[in-house]
Amino acid sequence: MSMLERLYEIICERRDAPRPDSYTSHLLARGEDQILKKVGEEAIEVIVAAKGQGDQRLVEEVADLTYHLLVLLALHGLRPADVEAELMRRHLQRSGGTENPA
């Protein structure tokens, strides 16, 4: 299992069995608007990091954005595999269905 899959699994656990000490549980309890606000903030922080804050900072900000996108997916009952399937669909469409990306 990849770290993305494991993190998504933990986020779903925090959604289904909230913990008082969990940022994820608190964020989910605050609802979709707050999650969308965080996604927007983190996306801007990615842009700022890419414009001269160095590779490590960019990796950290992309990780923050990725985490918040996974929380958004979990709120909607969607999975990272749904995103992968969409990326696969696009890839196969563009390659004429002849190339197996695996």
Ligand SMILES: N=c1c2ncn([C@@H]3O[C@H](COP(=O)(O)OP(=O)(O)OP(=O)(O)O)[C@@H](O)[C@H]3O)c2ncn1[C@@H]1O[C@H](COP(=O)(O)O)[C@@H](O)[C@H]1O
């Ligand atoms: N990957 C993350 C992760 N990335 C970012 N964050 C949190 O996202 C928040 C974003 O930082 P900000 O400074 O922008 O926001 P803030 O002021 O702390 O909070 P807001 O009031 O703005 O929402 C920070 O509190 C980070 O700790 C994360 N919180 C949790 N995880 C993982 O989620 C899983 C569950 O953790 P808990 O939520 O602690 O149970 C574990 O695997 C954690 O490693």
